[in-house]
Amino acid sequence: MEHYEAIVIGGGSAGLAAAIALGRSRRTVLVIDEGKPRNAAAQHAHNILGNEGINPLDFLSRGRQEAMNYGVQIIEGAVDQLGGSMETGFSVTMSGQAFSADRIVLATGLVDDLPPIPGLARAWGDTAVHCAYCHGWEVRDQEILVLGIGPMSTHQAMMFSQLSPSITFINHTPAALNDENRATLAALEIPVIEQAVQAIDFDAQGNLDSVTLADGRKVNAQALVVAGQMNAQASLYLSLGGQLAENPLGTFIQVNEMGATALPGVYAAGNASNLGAMVMAAAASGTVAGAAINADLLGSRLAKAPAPAKP
Numbered sequence: 480m481e482h483y484e485a486i487v488i489g490g491g492s493a494g495l496a497a498a499i500a501l502g503r504s505r506r507t508v509l510v511i512d513e514g515k516p517r518n519a520a521a522q523h524a525h526n527i528l529g530n531e532g533i534n535p536l537d538f539l540s541r542g543r544q545e546a547m548n549y550g551v552q553i554i555e556g557a558v559d560q561l562g563g564s565m566e567t568g569f570s571v572t573m574s575g576q577a578f579s580a581d582r583i584v585l586a587t588g589l590v591d592d593l594p595p596i597p598g599l600a601r602a603w604g605d606t607a608v609h610c611a612y613c614h615g616w617e618v619r620d621q622e623i624l625v626l627g628i629g630p631m632s633t634h635q636a637m638m639f640s641q642l643s644p645s646i647t648f649i650n651h652t653p654a655a656l657n658d659e660n661r662a663t664l665a666a667l668e669i670p671v672i673e674q675a676v677q678a679i680d681f682d683a684q685g686n687l688d689s690v691t692l693a694d695g696r697k698v699n700a701q702a703l704v705v706a707g708q709m710n711a712q713a714s715l716y717l718s719l720g721g722q723l724a725e726n727p728l729g730t731f732i733q734v735n736e737m738g739a740t741a742l743p744g745v746y747a748a749g750n751a752s753n754l755g756a757m758v759m760a761a762a763a764s765g766t767v768a769g770a771a772i773n774a775d776l777l778g779s780r781l782a783k784a785p786a787p788a789k790p
């Protein structure tokens with residue numbers, strides 16, 4: 480079984496940044512990545528300092544090359560089992576191949592759990608968006624419909640009201656709006672339609688055209704704003720005995736400021752531990768986790784070193 484000082488599970492911006500910090504510290508590092516980054520549906524990534532508007536997959540391809548330049552090994556595939564502990568060493572299994580490691584980084588991202596509205600998946604990442612910082616500028620001044628499906632929907636309407644004067648809130652899931660939310664929308668002069676959305680419609684060219692409401696009425700739209708529940712991809716952490724934390728956005732792996740989880744030797748970074756982290760924040764947390772593991776491994780080495788002879 481091939482042994483590494485660190486195995487990074489997930490090769491998005493968080494995992495690659497962790498791997499680069501470790502590779503540059505001359506650690507033996509393996510990244511195992513299934514290759515499904517969360518923003519793959521988008522053509523451009525924004526708020527990426529020095530790489531503004533870059534295609535998300537090109538960005539990661541550059542990151543992979545940078546990691547490999549420091550000796551990091553990268554293989555494609557999904558880790559299906561993670562076992563062991565810091566004392567015994569960790570075992571990582573991927574399609575029957577087994578590896579061992581002293582430390583683990585979980586950089587597996589999150590899943591956007593979207594409502595099952597026909598057409599939504601097709602528009603996702605293009606004209607159906609979730610984040611004002613990722614796509615807001617691109618939909619500025621457009622006719623924007625906010626799908627009210629959860630506690631974050633009013634917040635989204637508020638954020639996008641900074642970008643377009645034409646915002647309508649569709650109360651798709653009535654539980655999404657409490658009295659306080661209604662007061663916020665009223666204060667921002669955002670009209671509310673009390674109907675569920677039945678389907679999302681596209682014109683002959685394939686562009687978003689409108690939504691069809693439950694009563695058959697159509698409402699024109701150039702952009703939809705929707706935020707599903709966000710849940711960290713954390714089954715491997717759970718299988719080690721870890722527990723998930725929860726906030727209004729969804730469930731995630733709790734870490735300290737260095738990326739360490741409650742399980743010794745297991746670190747987490749990016750969306751797996753911070754549901755709101757954009758690309759730069761995800762990468763930053765990966766760098767911190769990689770640096771923390773390097774220090775952690777140095778500490779272990781010192782702890783095992785023979786005590787100096789007394790003079």
Ligand SMILES: Cc1cc2nc3c(=O)[nH]c(=O)nc-3n(C[C@H](O)[C@H](O)[C@H](O)COP(=O)(O)OP(=O)(O)OC[C@H]3O[C@@H](n4cnc5c(N)ncnc54)[C@H](O)[C@@H]3O)c2cc1C
Binds near residue numbers: 516524604
């Ligand atoms: C549509 C959309 C557009 C966005 N646009 C922007 C933007 O413009 N700017 C911005 O800053 N942010 C944007 N974001 C947010 C951005 O996607 C995240 O900040 C970023 O992807 C988080 O990086 P990550 O490394 O934590 O996770 P990810 O990028 O999701 O990477 C996780 C990786 O882990 C892999 N993985 C998961 N489980 C396993 C496993 N068991 N074994 C092996 N590999 C596994 C996945 O396949 C994936 O490759 C956008 C998000 C969405 C949904």
